[in-house]
Amino acid sequence: MEEAKGVVMHVVLAKFKDGIAENKIEEIIKDFANLVNIIEPMKSFNWGKDVSSENLNQGFTHIFESTFESTEGVAEYVAHPAHVDFANLFLSHVEKVIVIDYKPTALNPTNNVFNLFYADSLRSSMLEHQRRDGEREICNAFGASDSLALDWTTHCTSGM
Amino acid sequence: MEEAKGVVMHVVLAKFKDGIAENKIEEIIKDFANLVNIIEPMKSFNWGKDVSSENLNQGFTHIFESTFESTEGVAEYVAHPAHVDFANLFLSHVEKVIVIDYKPTALNPTNNVFNLFYADSLRSSMLEHQRRDGEREICNAFGASDSLALDWTTHCTSGM
Numbered sequence: 001m002e003e004a005k006g007v008v009m010h011v012v013l014a015k016f017k018d019g020i021a022e023n024k025i026e027e028i029i030k031d032f033a034n035l036v037n038i039i040e041p042m043k044s045f046n047w048g049k050d051v052s053s054e055n056l057n058q059g060f061t062h063i064f065e066s067t068f069e070s071t072e073g074v075a076e077y078v079a080h081p082a083h084v085d086f087a088n089l090f091l092s093h094v095e096k097v098i099v100i101d102y103k104p105t106a107l108n109p110t111n112n113v114f115n116l117f118y119a120d121s122l123r124s125s126m127l128e129h130q131r132r133d134g135e136r137e138i139c140n141a142f143g144a145s146d147s148l149a150l151d152w153t154t155h156c157t158s159g160m
Numbered sequence: 161m162e163e164a165k166g167v168v169m170h171v172v173l174a175k176f177k178d179g180i181a182e183n184k185i186e187e188i189i190k191d192f193a194n195l196v197n198i199i200e201p202m203k204s205f206n207w208g209k210d211v212s213s214e215n216l217n218q219g220f221t222h223i224f225e226s227t228f229e230s231t232e233g234v235a236e237y238v239a240h241p242a243h244v245d246f247a248n249l250f251l252s253h254v255e256k257v258i259v260i261d262y263k264p265t266a267l268n269p270t271n272n273v274f275n276l277f278y279a280d281s282l283r284s285s286m287l288e289h290q291r292r293d294g295e296r297e298i299c300n301a302f303g304a305s306d307s308l309a310l311d312w313t314t315h316c317t318s319g320m
Contacts, residue, residue: 009208011171011223013260048169048262051231054238056259063171063260071211078214098258099216100173100223102208 008074012064013098020093025062028093031086032064038082041073042066059096074101168234172224173258180253185222188253191246192224198242201233202226219256234261 016025033045047064050057068074077083091097176185193205207224210217228234237243251257 008211009223009225010212013173013258046264048264050260050262051168052170052259052261053231053235054259056257058258060258060260063169063262065169065264071213075213097216098173098218098220099212099214100210100220101212102210102223104206104208104225 007104008068008071009102009104010066010068010074010077011098011100011102013060014062014064014090014094015059015096016061016093017095024093028090029062029064031089035077035082035086036066039077039080041068041070041076043068060098068101071101167264168228168231169262169264170226170228170234170237171258171260171262173220174222174224174250174254175219175256176221176253177255184253188250189222189224191249195237195242195246196226199237199240201228201230201236203228220258228261231261 029047032047036042036045044067045064046066047062050061050063068077189207192207196202196205204227205224206226207222210221210223228237
């Protein structure tokens with residue numbers, strides 16, 4: 001089972017307390033998203049409301065997913081004062097919460113999807129010099145033979 | 161808040177029953193992953209064990225994330241006989257489970273990371289003609305001006 005190098009997904013499930021106004025929830029989500037701009041190891045943030053129809057959400061209504069380079073990065077995030085402040089606000093507004101961190105593993109032959117996912121997360125949140133260093137590292141990891149990114153562009157630019 | 165077009169993340173949290181052998185769990189995970197090869201709307205599959213240190217996993221030990229093109233795609237997956245068989249096996253081995261579906265929303269200016277994520281999920285799981293159709297659609301969506309993929313390749317092939 002192949003493991004994506006250096007990507008840790010940080011997954012938060014929440015049910016907000018009854019009676020909290022929708023615009024208060026939106027404000028909290030914006031504060032959550034803003035941590036990407038404050039805490040360096042946090043590389044991306046996405047969220048959504050549950051839309052499943054299997055009746056197995058156990059009452060959870062929201063999910064938040066962010067990416068980190070390492071479990072050490074998550075630990076740095078958890079301890080960061082901006083996160084501590086946010087977590088206090090967040091936890092006072094939720095009835096229940098689950099937090100899971102995991103290193104995504106595919107059973108497919110390659111895990112390029114997560115390399116690209118990670119690469120683009122880095123791109124969108126880094127300072128210029130961090131971005132350049134990160135890209136150099138990832139391009140080296142791709143290597144000359146691992147041409148998924150090249151291949152993709154060829155498809156987009158050739159007539160197909 | 162910008163929403164990624166057409167991507168639905170299907171997230172399953174589980175705690176396996178005590179006493180189930182590790183190799184049985186691995187077998188179940190392989191069966192889960194294999195649904196990508198059987199059920200057309202399921203575009204990718206990744207999983208991981210919880211490695212968080214925040215003590216908020218509420219006993220959940222495993223997470224499984226797959227991607228779909230639409231909520232209709234998830235519904236087709238849920239009703240598919242191969243999924244029904246697998247779900248019966250899976251549910252008989254877990255103590256508790258949560259299922260959340262969501263359409264990832266970023267608060268960043270673009271959501272290209274999910275476009276690429278989705279594009280590469282398509283690539284790895286499609287038949288040749290499905291892949292060509294999907295790529296044509298995605299290249300059209302990128303458009304001439306949205307050159308993140310091109311940009312990325314330029315960085316990899318130029319000296320940086």
